[in-house]
Amino acid sequence: MFKIGLDLGYGYTKGVNESGKTVLFPSLVGNAYQRNLIGLFGQNLNNLIENMHVVLRNGKEEQEEYFIGDLARREGRNVSYAFDENKINHPNTKAVLASASALLFPSNDEPVHIVSGLPLEQYIHQKDELREMLKNFKAIVEFKGYNILKIVRFDKVTVFPQAAGAVYYAIMDDLQKYLIKGSYIGLIDIGYRTTDYIVFVVDGKLSLREDLSGTLDIGMSQLSNAA
CATH class of the missing domain: 3.30.420.40 (ATPase, nucleotide binding domain)
Incomplete structure (x- = not known):
């Protein structure tokens, strides 16, 4: 397919x-x-x-x-x-x-x-x-x-989820560098209308910390409008 x-x-x-x-x-x-x-x-x-x-x-x-x-x-x-x-x-x-x-x-x-x-x-x-x-x-x-x-x-x-996809893309080339047990991986994905923030904890796999993740209703369009 x-x-x-x-x-x-x-x-x-x-x-x-x-x-x-x-x-x-x-x-x-x-x-x-x-x-x-x-x-x-x-x-x-x-x-x-x-x-x-x-x-x-x-x-x-x-x-x-x-x-x-x-x-x-x-x-x-x-x-x-x-x-x-x-x-x-x-x-x-x-x-x-x-x-x-x-x-x-x-x-x-x-x-x-x-x-x-x-x-x-x-x-x-x-x-x-x-x-x-x-x-x-x-x-x-x-x-x-x-x-x-x-x-x-x-x-x-x-x-x-777009931000989760961005995390996987960022770490796939060197997984061992990032998959340190007990560590956290965070990413901020700034879009045109919204900004995502997402956090994973490494415990043998990537586990989402939903309490530390979310979406802000603000993005690059605000900069364009301000200019």
Whole structure:
């Protein structure tokens, strides 16, 4: 089963697949329109990530068109982030999910296992809702102008606390350096809208200290707004 990992962040969408391909773009979505003068003034049309005009179909006749990421920031109309605390069923979330997944999917029809996460506090209350959304998600995704069409659906879903995933990633290259019995491992994960803090105690394995872990409703967006 082909594995992809997606972080549907408030500020940026990040992803990687088991072949090592990565995607990174702002989690911005805007209404699409026909760009009749595209390419006239030397835009770099070879870079799909910078020119994501996405058409989403749900298997019926209805379709929706969006500018995603850098194109939304540069040329979009009514551009917005999915900034709600519960963003799971927000249209913007589904648009960036479909776009990033289509870029990471295998070239064949191999089944796909998606791993995604939530900030710690949201994971406690919303993990089941996210899991169900991903299990039931299906979209036909077209990147307009690039002759790319993908059917996005997931055969297996794993939802994980984002900060815990960051801890595992940080220590996996040198486990013995960190797995000292009786010691503590802590991590602060500063995101665009929220900041996670998480602590594990080492007692033969990593055991979460839930009383020392949580989520603050503050992140890098406050710095952007202050500037």
